[in-house]
Amino acid sequence: MDAFTTHTGTAAPLRRSAVDTDQIIPAEYLKRITRTGFEDGLFSALRRNEPDFVLNRPEHAGASILVAGPDFGTGSSREHAVWALLDGGFRVVISSRFGDIFRNNSTKSGLLTVLLPQEEVERLQAAVEADPALPVTVDLQDRAVSYSGTTVPFEIEDYTRWRLLEGLDDVGLTERHLSDVEAYEADRPSWLPRVLPVP
Amino acid sequence: MPKTLAEKVYEAHVVRRADGEPDLLYIDLHLVHEVTSPQAFDGLRAAGRTVRRPDLTMATEDHNVPTLDILAPIADPVSRAQVEALRRNAAEFGIRLAPMGDRDQGIVHVIGPQLGLTQPGTTIVCGDSHTSTHGAFGALAFGIGTSEVEHVLATQTLPQYRPKQMAVTVDGELPPGVSSKDIILAVIARIGTNGAQGHVIEYRGSAIEALSMEARMTICNMSIEAGARAGLVAPDETTFAYLQGRPHAPQGADWDAALEHWRTLRTDEDAVFDREVRIDAASLTPYVTWGTNPGQGLPISERVPDPADLTDEDERRAAEQALAYMGLTPGTPLREIEVDTVFLGSCTNGRIEDLRIAAELLRGRRIDPGTRMLVVPGSVGVKTQAEAEGLDRVFVEAGAEWRGAGCSMCLGMNPDQLSPGERSASTSNRNFQGRQGKGGRTHLVSPSVAAATALTGKLTAPADLDFTAQLETAGV
Numbered sequence: 001m002d003a004f005t006t007h008t009g010t011a012a013p014l015r016r017s018a019v020d021t022d023q024i025i026p027a028e029y030l031k032r033i034t035r036t037g038f039e040d041g042l043f044s045a046l047r048r049n050e051p052d053f054v055l056n057r058p059e060h061a062g063a064s065i066l067v068a069g070p071d072f073g074t075g076s077s078r079e080h081a082v083w084a085l086l087d088g089g090f091r092v093v094i095s096s097r098f099g100d101i102f103r104n105n106s107t108k109s110g111l112l113t114v115l116l117p118q119e120e121v122e123r124l125q126a127a128v129e130a131d132p133a134l135p136v137t138v139d140l141q142d143r144a145v146s147y148s149g150t151t152v153p154f155e156i157e158d159y160t161r162w163r164l165l166e167g168l169d170d171v172g173l174t175e176r177h178l179s180d181v182e183a184y185e186a187d188r189p190s191w192l193p194r195v196l197p198v199p
Numbered sequence: 200m201p202k203t204l205a206e207k208v209y210e211a212h213v214v215r216r217a218d219g220e221p222d223l224l225y226i227d228l229h230l231v232h233e234v235t236s237p238q239a240f241d242g243l244r245a246a247g248r249t250v251r252r253p254d255l256t257m258a259t260e261d262h263n264v265p266t267l268d269i270l271a272p273i274a275d276p277v278s279r280a281q282v283e284a285l286r287r288n289a290a291e292f293g294i295r296l297a298p299m300g301d302r303d304q305g306i307v308h309v310i311g312p313q314l315g316l317t318q319p320g321t322t323i324v325c326g327d328s329h330t331s332t333h334g335a336f337g338a339l340a341f342g343i344g345t346s347e348v349e350h351v352l353a354t355q356t357l358p359q360y361r362p363k364q365m366a367v368t369v370d371g372e373l374p375p376g377v378s379s380k381d382i383i384l385a386v387i388a389r390i391g392t393n394g395a396q397g398h399v400i401e402y403r404g405s406a407i408e409a410l411s412m413e414a415r416m417t418i419c420n421m422s423i424e425a426g427a428r429a430g431l432v433a434p435d436e437t438t439f440a441y442l443q444g445r446p447h448a449p450q451g452a453d454w455d456a457a458l459e460h461w462r463t464l465r466t467d468e469d470a471v472f473d474r475e476v477r478i479d480a481a482s483l484t485p486y487v488t489w490g491t492n493p494g495q496g497l498p499i500s501e502r503v504p505d506p507a508d509l510t511d512e513d514e515r516r517a518a519e520q521a522l523a524y525m526g527l528t529p530g531t532p533l534r535e536i537e538v539d540t541v542f543l544g545s546c547t548n549g550r551i552e553d554l555r556i557a558a559e560l561l562r563g564r565r566i567d568p569g570t571r572m573l574v575v576p577g578s579v580g581v582k583t584q585a586e587a588e589g590l591d592r593v594f595v596e597a598g599a600e601w602r603g604a605g606c607s608m609c610l611g612m613n614p615d616q617l618s619p620g621e622r623s624a625s626t627s628n629r630n631f632q633g634r635q636g637k638g639g640r641t642h643l644v645s646p647s648v649a650a651a652t653a654l655t656g657k658l659t660a661p662a663d664l665d666f667t668a669q670l671e672t673a674g675v
Contacts, residue, residue, distance in 0.1 A: 016520065017513040018392050018492050022631040027610045031263065031277040033237035033284045035345075045633045070513060071393040074426060074492075075631060077328040078235065079344035097393055100428050101328060101342055108346035157360070159220050170346070171246070174354045177223060180215040181251075181356055184225050189460070191453035192227055193316045195257040195295050 001110035003167030006139040007091045009064030010132065011147075012054050013125035019068060020075035021102055025084040038084035055088075059132035067125050068095040070118060073102025082109045092138045094145065096121050107160050110167065114138060114145060114154050124152075140164060201467035203364045204433050205399040208339040208464070212322045214356055221358040227321035229351050230307045231258040231294065233285040234612070235326030239349035240288040250292040252355045257316060258289050259297040261306045262612045266575050266602035269299050278613065292352075305578020305604045308332040308546040312416065313580045315445025319434035319461040324351055329546045329628065331422040334431030335415035336438055337464045339399070341429040362428045365398035366472040369406040371480035376661040378556070379414035380548060380626070380645035382406070382478065383421040384486035384496045390476060392494040393426035398474065400430040401466060406480035407432055412441040413552040420547045421628050424493040433465045485660040487533055488630045488643040490521035495630075496643065497533065499660050505529035524632050525640050526620065533658050536642065540623040541572040541653040542635070543599075543646060545609040548626035549577030551584050553646040558590040560650035560661060561597040567656030572599035572649075573615060575607040599653065611636045624652040 029041030046053045054060055066085070072095040073081060082105045085093065093111065096118035106113045116124070127147060128134050136147040140161060145152045163170070174181075202210070215223040229252075236258070243249070250256060263278040273279035282299070289296035297303035303310055308329055311317040317333045323340035324330060326348040333340035343357065351357055367386055387394075400422050407415065415432045422430025439458060442448045449457040488496040489503050495518070497504070506518035506529065522529065527536070543549075543557050554576065566572050574594045576582035582604050585591055591601045608615040609627035617623055617639025626649050630641035642658060651659040 015516070017517050018494075020392075020492065020629075020631050022610075022629065022634055026633050026637075027262075027612045030234050031275075031281050031612065033241075033281055035238040035241070045637065049638075071391075071396075071426070074393050075328065075423070075629065077326060077342040077344055079238075079326075079346060082344070097396060099393060099426065100396060101344060101423075105344035105346065108344065157221075170358055171242075171248070171350050171353045174223060174350065174356060174358065177215050178354070180223065181225070181354060184214040185355075188225075189456065191449040191457045192321065193318050193447045193449075194254045195228070195316065195447070196254040 001108065001167055001169060004091070004110055004112050004140055004164045006137065006141060007064065008135055008137040009091065010060070010062060010134065011065040011067050011124065011128040011136045012060040012063035013128050014054055014066055014068040015125060017069040018071040018074055021073055021078050021081040021099070022075055024073065024081040025078065030078055030080055035083060036087060038080055039087035042084040042088040062089065064089050065092045065094065065136050065138060066090050067121060067128065068093055070095060070097045072098050074099035077101045079105040079109070082106050082111050086111055094121060094124065107164065108170065110164065112138060112140060112164065116145065116152060116154055120152050201470040203466045203470045203472065204337060204401055204464055205339060205362070205364060205429070205431060208320055208322065209361065211320065221360050223356050224322060224359045226324050226351050226355055226357060227255060228311070228316055228323045229256045230311055230323065230325035230330070231256060231348070232261050232307050232325070232327065233281045234262045235345050236288065236348055237281065237284045238345050239352055240292065242349040243292070243352055248353045250294060250352045253293040255355060256294050256352070258285060258294050259304055259307050259310055260285060260299050262606045262610065264299050264605040265613050266605055266607050266615055269603040302579055305580060306546045306549060306606055308420065309550060309577035309581065312336065312412070313578060315442055315448035318442065318448070318457070319438060320464050324357065328423040329420050331427070331430045332416050332420040332546055334419040334422065334429050335412060337431055337434035339429055339431065342423060363398045363473040365395055365400045365427070365474040365476070367400050367402050367476045367478065368404040369402065369478045369480050370404040371406055373406060373480045373483060376647060377483050377485060378645045378647060379410055379417045381483050381486045382480070383418045384488065384493070384643060385478060385483055386476065387421065387425045387494045388486065388496040390425055392424060392492045395422070395425040395427035398427050400425070400427045402430060402432050408435065411552060412437060413550045416550070417547055421493065424628060434461050485645060485648050487648065487658050489525065489527060489533060490518065491524055491630055491632050493628065493630060493643060495521055499533050499648065499658060501533055503527045503529050503531045503533065534663065536658045537622070537656055538570060538624045538642065538652055538658065539621045540617060541570060541649050542575070542608045542623055542625040542627060543572065543649050544575030544577060544607055545627035546577060547628040548646050549575060549581065551581050553626065554581065554585050554590050557646045557650035558593040560647060561599070561653070562593050564597055564654055566598040566653040570653055570656045572653040573602060573608060574599050575602045576604045578604045608635050610634060624649050624658060
């Protein structure tokens with residue numbers, strides 16, 4: 001995945017709570033077997049049904065930071081939701097609460113999910129509503145979101161931060177510890193279920 | 200130090216623990232389906248990796264599969280290509296696959312328990328958020344994304360952070376006509392769709408202990424709808440009786456050794472939960488959802504809520520958006536909401552007991568002529584069993600459609616979809632906007648409410664049924 005250090009861009013305020021991953025990308029787009037090219041599915045129902053939806057508004061075209069309501073990315077485990085956001089030009093999603101699986105998926109593909117207190121999220125939403133061209137900087141190195149003289153710190157696990165800064169994928173990291181895996185496997189009870197052979 | 204059941208299972212699977220890093224957790228069983236796996240297999244190929252433990256990996260076709268003409272090639276070329284990709288990948292990497300037409304095919308969360316692969320104390324993952332279903336056996340089972348699917352295929356492990364612990368205690372006796380689906384809808388309505396975020400839920404208490412395995416699966420299945428990482432129930436005699444004799448359950452001396460271990464899988468008496476919720480089973484009634492997330496539910500005796508009554512701004516806006524999408528007016532009694540389609544099926548309520556409960560209400564009766572009812576067994580095994588019991592004839596004679604096995608209208612990746620504006624009562628798990636088809640409107644219900652609703656054409660509890668009109672129509 002691409003490394004993430006710092007990103008500056010414009011932001012789109014998504015004033016909705018509990019935006020589930022079905023809304024981020026509906027199931028019909030999940031039939032594809034590729035890992036890219038999901039931008040047409042991003043929020044497709046909301047874009048179609050609501051002319052005033054934030055991503056339909058010309059002043060937010062080109063936004064790369066999504067400032068979302070609470071409980072963003074709940075529901076389905078579809079990593080396509082992360083891919084669609086990346087394909088749609090987003091590098092960062094900010095919210096006061098994320099669905100666990102979505103947040104975990106985001107760390108595997110280089111989409112930065114930033115947790116801020118709800119009042120800070122709303123302050124940022126108001127700022128970008130007042131000035132859609134406002135540049136917002138998200139600095140993973142310094143763990144801070146900055147805009148128009150305001151700097152808000154955020155927390156992220158050291159390990160996840162390191163992986164994102166380096167752009168490392170987990171499989172390669174785990175393969176360094178295969179001897180631990182082998183040792184664990186040697187002690188597994190023999191009665192544990194096996195899928196093969198077919199009885 | 201006293202531990203919860205989930206902590207015991209977690210700790211028993213830690214392969215490696217190091218300061219400042221997530222734990223590396225061993226995975227006992229990896230279930231795979233066609234939608235979230237193709238990019239993972241591509242990743243393996245690109246890196247020249249193999250599947251580390253094909254013997255702990257099981258694949259099936261469920262999300263895309265049509266429920267009519269199941270032996271013909273899939274008409275939708277995109278769905279067909281995805282299913283064919285799984286077949287190629289399973290063959291290339293040596294993974295057992297239950298394809299369409301196979302006796303073991305079905306929804307991934309229905310076949311694991313059915314085959315006896317789902318066992319107490321194990322760790323189970325799948326690229327599907329409803330993997331929590333398997334927690335009903337006292338397994339730590341959770342949904343993962345495609346990158347993690349690739350990680351498990353390659354290493355049979357996952358990096359994980361220790362989850363927080365939550366207890367949902369349901370004591371007392373459920374009133375007649377109230378089911379485990381109503382318990383979980385009530386729990387989600389209480390704590391919200393992300394109320395258990397970061398937690399594993401242990402469902403406990405006398406009402407949970409009294410439930411069958413299939414009813415426990417319904418509850419654990421919807422743990423994710425409360426935002427939980429997983430949900431589980433301590434294994435007991437009900438669990439062991441369900442497992443014994445299943446194709447992949449241990450046998451002979453292995454069974455005795457497994458049983459000895461399984462009996463230790465209980466939360467210690469003085470273990471501490473980070474959060475506890477208590478529900479009185481006797482106070483529950485059938486629940487239905489009125490909105491566009493599973494937390495927007497109420498007892499069926501209530502009315503569509505008025506967003507103006509909500510003080511929290513976010514909740515009010517969410518309710519307004521939900522009612523606009525659902526085409527509902529505040530104050531309307533839920534029982535007066537007319538539905539077009541009833542869907543009985545899914546990994547939540549597509550097992551044999553669900554079909555039996557619905558068939559019992561439909562036996563000898565006709566569904567409302569303006570309502571269509573789809574009955575989709577969760578697996579070929581469930582379908583075969585239902586047909587052996589004559590349930591298929593009960594459904595067909597009542598005017599319902601008897602279909603092949605799969606995920607079907609739960610998420611409409613196959614041709615079974617709602618049309619724009621069409622309203623369903625559905626035994627599935629999500630009433631999200633567009634979930635069952637573009638513009639479709641979903642009310643989540645239990646199997647008995649689904650059957651009662653099919654008979655009247657309006658959201659109906661089994662206890663509400665008055666068959667006078669029907670009997671008159673039938674000339675009785």
